Amino acid sequence: MAFALPVWLAVQDELLRHGEADCGTPSRFDDFDDEALFQMFHLTRPCIAFITDAVRARMKTVTLDKLGLSVDAMVMVALNYYAHGVSSAVILQRIGLRQTDCTAIIVGTVSGVIAGMSDQFVSFPLTPDAKANVAVKTEELCGIPSVLGVLAPAHFKIRASPYEKNTFRSFVNTLGYTSVVSQIICDSDGNILSVEKCCMGSTSEQEMWESSFRGREIEKDLHGPFWVIGGKGYHLSKHVLTPVSEPANDSEICFNKAHAKIHDVMRTTLGSMKRRFRCLMQLGFAQEASLSKKSNIIKACSVLHNIAKKFSVPPPPVAGKIEALHPGKQHSAPVEIDPEALKARQKLIEDNFSFVSSSQDSGGNNITEDNV
Numbered sequence: 479m480a481f482a483l484p485v486w487l488a489v490q491d492e493l494l495r496h497g498e499a500d501c502g503t504p505s506r507f508d509d510f511d512d513e514a515l516f517q518m519f520h521l522t523r524p525c526i527a528f529i530t531d532a533v534r535a536r537m538k539t540v541t542l543d544k545l546g547l548s549v550d551a552m553v554m555v556a557l558n559y560y561a562h563g564v565s566s567a568v569i570l571q572r573i574g575l576r577q578t579d580c581t582a583i584i585v586g587t588v589s590g591v592i593a594g595m596s597d598q599f600v601s602f603p604l605t606p607d608a609k610a611n612v613a614v615k616t617e618e619l620c621g622i623p624s625v626l627g628v629l630a631p632a633h634f635k636i637r638a639s640p641y642e643k644n645t646f647r648s649f650v651n652t653l654g655y656t657s658v659v660s661q662i663i664c665d666s667d668g669n670i671l672s673v674e675k676c677c678m679g680s681t682s683e684q685e686m687w688e689s690s691f692r693g694r695e696i697e698k699d700l701h702g703p704f705w706v707i708g709g710k711g712y713h714l715s716k717h718v719l720t721p722v723s724e725p726a727n728d729s730e731i732c733f734n735k736a737h738a739k740i741h742d743v744m745r746t747t748l749g750s751m752k753r754r755f756r757c758l759m760q761l762g763f764a765q766e767a768s769l770s771k772k773s774n775i776i777k778a779c780s781v782l783h784n785i786a787k788k789f790s791v792p793p794p795p796v797a798g799k800i801e802a803l804h805p806g807k808q809h810s811a812p813v814e815i816d817p818e819a820l821k822a823r824q825k826l827i828e829d830n831f832s833f834v835s836s837s838q839d840s841g842g843n844n845i846t847e848d849n850v
């Protein structure tokens with residue numbers, strides 16, 4: 479469980495109250511049957527009702543008066559945009575919006591409100607219990623102990639103008655397309671535990687990690703003796719556990735397999751987010767100055783992803799292949815590996831992944847020596 483229990487009790491409470499209050503006030507979403515609702519928003523009715531209530535509680539009345547729309551209508555436009563990356567004519571017609579240019583303002587406003595909910599719904603494990611819980615589940619999945627989450631850069635495609643050469647180049651990532659990139663940490667169930675930053679696509683994940691809030695906290699030992707799982711693009715440290723680049727024996731191969739297994743959770747998590755919220759497949763034009771709007775949309779979708787998971791709403795089915803994880807920036811100069819970190823990783827491999835070799839060659843040799 480990624481969220482502290484009190485938060486989810488409050489959530490349930492809010493939900494129950496909603497159920498009661500809802501009897502008298504039909505929601506605009508009631509016009510859709512369940513199937514149409516899922517088609518339009520990739521979410522279910524109780525989940526949408528919960529989101530609408532949460533937004534209503536946080537939306538300033540000034541904003542609503544200025545736009546002359548109800549919260550229902552605004553949430554409807556925003557959720558529809560997240561699900562499809564464009565606004566459906568059906569929705570705009572239904573709420574009586576003629577100018578589609580209004581939709582950018584609506585999506586911007588709602589995204590700001592939902593992104594602001596990340597304090598509550600995107601929660602990094604802070605208490606000893608919460609940390610132990612994440613670590614135990616991860617160890618059950620892959621056998622690596624003391625892991626607080628899986629760390630990765632998440633790239634989202636954008637359009638950038640090739641006429642602005644320098645800016646354009648900064649948006650081109652190592653896969654050769656223009657993107658913005660955020661830093662995401664998830665748990666072994668695919669709940670998002672942290673989402674930070676929205677940088678131009680060429681930014682390396684190591685650079686983001688070192689300047690990120692979570693990264694600095696974790697590297698300063700503020701979270702205790704825990705690891706986060708990172709891909710090849712990160713430097714091995716006392717808290718970032720990377721795979722062994724050239725595995726030399728069965729133990730290391732075995733460790734790398736476990737690492738790949740848990741790391742893959744991030745790929746499926748991002749894949750499921752991009753299926754549910756297709757706006758993340760193409761976030762539109764970006765200038766350097768407008769990154770905060772993209773950032774709000776990415777954070778909003780992370781909040782909604784966690785809420786959808788709590789309500790057990792599956793994402794739309796896979797169409798085609800799930801995108802591979804970004805391979806990570808190659809280091810131009812060989813990185814000096816922190817010897818302490820190397821020792822810690824070797825100890826982990828020895829303690830938890832050496833059982834394989836003991837039943838093979840080296841084990842056999844030992845027995846012979848003993849016998850002699």
Ligand SMILES: *[C@@H]1O[C@H](CO)[C@@H](O)[C@H](O)[C@H]1NC(C)=O
Pocket residue numbers: 726727729730824832835840
């Ligand atoms: C595997 O290789 C690493 C690196 O060479 C070494 O430190 C470790 O002791 C080896 N483990 C076994 C079980 O041979």
Ligand SMILES: *[C@@H]1O[C@H](CO)[C@@H](O)[C@H](O)[C@H]1NC(C)=O
Pocket residue numbers: 617621622623829830
């Ligand atoms: C990993 O090693 C530690 C330390 O020896 C041990 O306490 C733990 O049970 C091991 N976990 C697994 C899954 O082998």
